Every structure is written in structure tokens, then in C-alpha cells.
Amino acid sequence: MLTGKASVLLLLVFATVPLYPVTGCWPPGCNNRCKVARKNYILNVCHPYIRISNLPRVLPTKDHLCCVEVRTLQTNSKGGMQCVVDMLTHDELGEYNVTVMLYLGRYCTHLTSAAPHEVVV
Numbered sequence: 001m002l003t004g005k006a007s008v009l010l011l012l013v014f015a016t017v018p019l020y021p022v023t024g025c026w027p028p029g030c031n032n033r034c035k036v037a038r039k040n041y042i043l044n045v046c047h048p049y050i051r052i053s054n055l056p057r058v059l060p061t062k063d064h065l066c067c068v069e070v071r072t073l074q075t076n077s078k079g080g081m082q083c084v085v086d087m088l089t090h091d092e093l094g095e096y097n098v099t100v101m102l103y104l105g106r107y108c109t110h111l112t113s114a115a116p117h118e119v120v121v
Contacts, residue, residue: 034083042084045069050096059107067108074109081105
């Protein structure tokens with residue numbers, strides 16, 4: 001009988017404990033990185049580089065506003081560009097190249113190596 005009461009008590013404890021640490025989002029409301037306004041801003045700033053019709057493929061320079069904003073998004077949350085891609089509407093999926101958008105997340109966050117003549121040993 002004691003084990004039954006202990007089981008019920010344990011069940012009540014686990015049922016009342018918030019799951020924020022389990023979801024990786026603490027404190028509540030930390031999921032602010034994924035907002036429609038942020039997605040629209042990234043699409044606006046990076047528009048020339050992520051359009052499907054951008055052929056031949058041209059990428060922004062690392063100091064271009066597009067890369068700066070992508071870096072900010074990626075720094076604030078891992079997978080920030082994936083979040084933007086996940087929020088694309090059906091029409092936007094037809095207009096923007098998802099592969100390039102995800103690539104920008106890696107491309108813009110990796111700083112270029114110094115030129116060989118600038119390396120100091």
C-alpha cells in the first residue's frame with residue numbers, strides 16, 4: 001500500500017513540475033527568435049541573394065547587412081535560419097531558395113581566414 005501512495009505522490013510531483021528545462025527553453029517566453037517580423041526582415045535584407053532566380057549564384061560579402069543579420073540570428077539561437085525556413089509560406093517557398101538560405105547560416109557565421117601575407121607566426 002505504501003508503494004502505491006509513493007507512486008501517486010511521485011506522479012503528482014512530475015505532473016506539476018514545469019517542463020521548460022526539458023524543452024530547452026528557459027525562462028518561459030525565450031522562444032522570441034522565431035517571429036514573423038524577423039523572418040520578413042531577413043527575407044528583405046537578403047532578397048537578392050536567396051531568390052531562386054538569382055543565377056548565376058551570387059553570395060553577399062561577409063560584411064554585407066545580409067550576413068550581419070544572419071550572424072546575429074544564428075548567434076542568438078542555434079538553427080536560426082532553419083527557423084526562418086520553417087516559417088516560409090507556400091508562395092515564399094516558390095520564390096526563395098531554401099538550400100541557399102540554410103547555406104547562408106553557415107557561410108555568414110564562418111569568418112574568412114587571413115590572407116597568407118597577413119598571418120603572423
